[in-house]
Amino acid sequence: MASVSETVQNDSGVWDTRVQQFHGGQDWRFLDNFVEDFSVTTNALGTPKAALEAAKEAVNTCHHYPPADQEPAKTSLAQFIWPDDYSVNHGRLLLGNGASELIDLVTRSAPLGTWKPGPWDVQYKEYERSAETNGRAILQPQDTTPANLTCIVNPCNPTGDYKNIIELKHWIDDNVADGGFVIQNFFYFGILKDESMQPWLSPDFRADSLTSQNEFIAMLYQTRRISVYIIHSWTKIWSCTGLRLGSVVCPTLAHCEVLKKLQVPWSVNSPALAFLNEVVKDAAYMEQTWELTSKWRAEIIERLKPLSDSIAQAMNDEEFAWKFYGKSFLSWIWIDTKSKSIADQVVFRARAAGVPVRSGSPGYNRPTYIRVAVREPSKVDVLMDALRAFELEEEE
Ligand SMILES: Cc1ncc(COP(=O)(O)O)c(C=O)c1O
The missing domain is CATH 3.40.640.10 (Type I PLP-dependent aspartate aminotransferase-like (Major domain))
Known part of the structure; x- marks a missing residue:
């Protein structure tokens, strides 16, 4: 089985990174249990x-x-x-x-x-x-x-x-x-x-x-x-x-x-x-985008904060609390988890649960960061479940 870092770096190996630029959005095809793609910045409402x-x-x-x-x-x-x-x-x-x-x-x-x-x-x-x-x-x-x-x-x-x-x-x-x-x-x-x-x-x-x-x-x-x-x-x-x-x-x-x-x-x-x-x-689609994106985005941050707090607590260092970046209107959140190992584990667990997120490592060279797309709450539930397992293991 591929190690966490191999999985993160290769994104299923579809990019020839010697000559191509890495981008997110490839994992979904390789996941039997695929639920939702959190690795790309597309509109959470789906295709009009x-x-x-x-x-x-x-x-x-x-x-x-x-x-x-x-x-x-x-x-x-x-x-x-x-x-x-x-x-x-x-x-x-x-x-x-x-x-x-x-x-x-x-x-x-x-x-x-x-x-x-x-x-x-x-x-x-x-x-x-x-x-x-x-x-x-x-x-x-x-x-x-x-x-x-x-x-x-x-x-x-x-x-x-x-x-x-x-x-x-x-x-x-x-x-x-x-x-x-x-x-x-x-x-x-x-x-x-x-x-x-x-x-x-x-x-x-x-x-x-x-x-x-x-x-x-x-x-x-x-x-x-x-x-x-x-x-x-x-x-x-x-x-x-x-x-x-x-x-x-x-x-x-x-x-x-x-x-x-x-x-x-x-x-x-x-x-x-x-x-x-x-x-x-499709004016209605735009109206709904304006209505829902920032609301869902704020909710995701609120749902991730307790996880970040528990990690900082487990590390006994509040420096490990995650930092959430980006304007409130955007369709993604750029998150500094402050640790390459934690970022890799989040990417790995999200992918294993069929809800891939984007690692900040390949291409962007920000190994402690992850990028999480705004998605509807029921899909975020699946991501949160995947990360809750991570939270429990960390505490064990
Ligand atoms: C800022 C930015 N510009 C351009 C693109 C490329 O988009 P397209 O799919 O239209 O080629 C992307 C894709 O992620 C992007 O993030």
Whole structure:
């Protein structure tokens, strides 16, 4: 039988980590007793039903090529992002086979030079992978040198940090070299001006997004030749990671044409386009997301705290109490268990109970951390049962 650390590192061995970047979300296929995936940051409500049906229906047209202009799905998404003035912005929007395709596309199209991540302790790794394979020099987050290509994941996966639009604009001003590129990536979750004042459940999420900052983006390009790209992964908010859906908003029409020229044709398939065209109309799903995510998230933290307390007690050291990170509106919790051994045991036990969580070790190199997705309470019961066994054994 594999040791705890082997199981944690390999995630069933599907990633060739010599050449691929590790991601969560693979365990479920290998668990006979699978109940729920806590290792990915997808929406706890599951896949929106009408959109799923539209995707299934579109499989019947699989003997035809998907539309080369990505329509009508692209216009529908533009209307979702800019309900008031989508037609002005539509030409700068391009869809991709998940955000991952677009991350790589934009990185390849940027002039060679240095690369820097956002200011967070650690952030989603695909940007760095793409920068490295493109031969860029990697700067550390703390480096004050402005970089040629800067990628900020905001809100940040996995740490849950967030900059509001004012802070973000300052950060871009200070950290990007003239003539540089900046990519902002966020799940299209609601974006907060301030953690304590505004839950992500607010339908005002557009106002705090760079997508509402046309003048700022145009000014950066005209005065400093800084190109700002905004990338969205749609596979999390609409829980459709297997379908692959992402988009990029380019700074100008000309930038978008450069990407179109590089992008392989038909990269978004017919079921994914049909799904997108339908899902943007599902206002009830968004309302429910805003209503339930932060509530369930807070409940999970409350349920984990006694476990953390009992571990600290058993260790006779309150330094071992877990630290819970991330804004309240997010669909996951980034947890420092303060001990690699405890983090490994949680990952192992959760996986054995059919409710895998994400270890902070592979990829993120934070071995004392785990990332736990927000899920509905009945699924959290199973996770808590798995960890209760751990609690008892620790006490024995
Ligand atoms: C911040 C961030 N950006 C992009 C992606 C990639 O998403 P996609 O499934 O759309 O390729 C992820 C996936 O976890 C992510 O966390």
